[in-house]
Amino acid sequence: MAKTTSDTTTTKGPVTLLIGTRKGAFTLRSDASRRTWKLSLPMFLGHIVHHMVLDPRDRRTLLMAVSTGHLGPTIYRSTDAGKTWKESSAPPAFQKMPEGEKGRSVDHVFWLTPCHANEPDAWYAGTSPQGLFRSDNGGVTWTAFSYINEDPQYLEWMGTVQDGTPDGPKLHSIIVDPRDPKHLYFAMSGGGVHETVDGGKTFTPLIKGLDTVEGFDAATVTFHDPHCVRLCPSNPDRLYQQNHCGIYRLDRPSDQWVRIGKNMPKAIGDIGFPITVHPRNADVAWVFPMDGSTVWPRVALGGKPAAYVTRNAGKSWTRQDKGFPRADAWWTVKRQAMSRDGHDPVGLYLGTTSGEIWASRTEGQSWACIARHLPEIYAIETATLGR
Amino acid sequence: MTIHIPSALRSYTRQQSEVQVKGSTLGDVLSELDNRYPGFRFRIVTEQDKIRPHIRIFVNDEQAQGLLAPLDEDDRIYIVCALSGG
Numbered sequence A: 001m002a003k004t005t006s007d008t009t010t011t012k013g014p015v016t017l018l019i020g021t022r023k024g025a026f027t028l029r030s031d032a033s034r035r036t037w038k039l040s041l042p043m044f045l046g047h048i049v050h051h052m053v054l055d056p057r058d059r060r061t062l063l064m065a066v067s068t069g070h071l072g073p074t075i076y077r078s079t080d081a082g083k084t085w086k087e088s089s090a091p092p093a094f095q096k097m098p099e100g101e102k103g104r105s106v107d108h109v110f111w112l113t114p115c116h117a118n119e120p121d122a123w124y125a126g127t128s129p130q131g132l133f134r135s136d137n138g139g140v141t142w143t144a145f146s147y148i149n150e151d152p153q154y155l156e157w158m159g160t161v162q163d164g165t166p167d168g169p170k171l172h173s174i175i176v177d178p179r180d181p182k183h184l185y186f187a188m189s190g191g192g193v194h195e196t197v198d199g200g201k202t203f204t205p206l207i208k209g210l211d212t213v214e215g216f217d218a219a220t221v222t223f224h225d226p227h228c229v230r231l232c233p234s235n236p237d238r239l240y241q242q243n244h245c246g247i248y249r250l251d252r253p254s255d256q257w258v259r260i261g262k263n264m265p266k267a268i269g270d271i272g273f274p275i276t277v278h279p280r281n282a283d284v285a286w287v288f289p290m291d292g293s294t295v296w297p298r299v300a301l302g303g304k305p306a307a308y309v310t311r312n313a314g315k316s317w318t319r320q321d322k323g324f325p326r327a328d329a330w331w332t333v334k335r336q337a338m339s340r341d342g343h344d345p346v347g348l349y350l351g352t353t354s355g356e357i358w359a360s361r362t363e364g365q366s367w368a369c370i371a372r373h374l375p376e377i378y379a380i381e382t383a384t385l386g387r
Numbered sequence B: 001m002t003i004h005i006p007s008a009l010r011s012y013t014r015q016q017s018e019v020q021v022k023g024s025t026l027g028d029v030l031s032e033l034d035n036r037y038p039g040f041r042f043r044i045v046t047e048q049d050k051i052r053p054h055i056r057i058f059v060n061d062e063q064a065q066g067l068l069a070p071l072d073e074d075d076r077i078y079i080v081c082a083l084s085g086g
Helices: A152-158 B026-036 B040-044
Strands: A016-021 A024-030 A037-039 A048-054 A062-067 A074-078 A108-114 A123-128 A131-135 A170-176 A184-189 A192-196 A226-232 A235-243 A246-251 A272-277 A285-289 A307-310 A318-320 A338-340 A348-351 A357-360 A368-371 A377-383 B002-004 B018-020 B055-059 B076-081
Touching: A016 A062, A016 A348, A024 A048, A037 A368, A048 A108, A048 A377, A062 A108, A074 A108, A108 A170, A123 A184, A131 A170, A170 A226, A184 A226, A192 A226, A235 A272, A272 A338, A285 A338, A338 A377, A348 A377, B026 B040
Parallel strands: A226 A272, B002 B076
Antiparallel strands: A016 A024, A016 A048, A016 A377, A024 A037, A048 A062, A062 A074, A108 A123, A123 A131, A123 A170, A170 A184, A184 A192, A226 A235, A235 A246, A272 A285, A285 A307, A307 A318, A338 A348, A348 A357, A357 A368, B002 B018, B055 B076
């Protein structure tokens, strides 16, 4: 039986990247030094793989959120670290509404999160359009979690498909407090950040301090567009957020987000999609800024890719572009496509819309391309597979 | 009756391109297929019982507009994956 690894544990040995792309899933496995990498053959070639996640509680079970251009959404699950896969017998689906009433349909499952370490085989899933689901049997069957999927107030906050991102509004960043399985966060694009402390009996918005697009009322939950939220494993009272309107930090029990992106260089700004945090130092976080000017090109600013790191909880930021192209690189990193491992120093991984994977073994001080010519990359998760 | 299975769904039907089914409506037939091949129906019909946007189902030469479409024993049913981008 493989051991469960705490998210703050310093890991050693080979790292496996779980890569979801617009045309299938791949794994990329390193040697112990993380210098050489071996790419797998594609899995589910041609399927849209939105997220692939390892269960850290057994380090053998993998779930993969899948759809295709034609077919509806499903979840595949493997209990042998990806050797074989079976389809969920009841994937996430909204409540069937009576004839004549308008009901929602899941377009795709976007986000997967294993539940608390004390809840083996339990998972959460976030969907597009926004829905929150749970499985208590390792992803075999899924049911709506909590009341929000059909709640009139939440439906108003979720808005319509027109209010969401170009490929559909999403529920994402489902975060479980490692100290308390009843304490969860999730985020919606659009629809703000939300929290429950009673296992989903009640949820409350957590949007104070967050900006909205100019001219929109920041007190209206609907107008908030968090792109990615991360909790610091080493200090679960601290969260970081990359939002449509800036980079933020929240230190609980405060409910007031602080816009730490204002400390970014003015020429760069604080717009982007992904954010990732250090496993053992809550003052350290990385972002990958993108061009949010005019029509929102959503590419590396000036065609010059760079990560930015803060080592003091957002008081200042340092550019990290060594190894990246110096010019003419017009790619984007999606919100699920930036990840890190648990090594010391921490390894960082970026997947681009142009199908490249960039890695840093030095916490961002230098970067190297470790795979190219893949399909458009949607998501990267790191995994330490059990034997 | 005969139902033609597109390549995208043959992983469910053990690669069979045609399957024999019984039922008086399209909904009956798809439920029967789902019993035989679990997961099949949800890939082409939503939880609101609507045919998915990039799926078309033809009964003989006519496109079925919904699951209530009536069927005869000698009908031929075609599930077609519509164009859905590159």
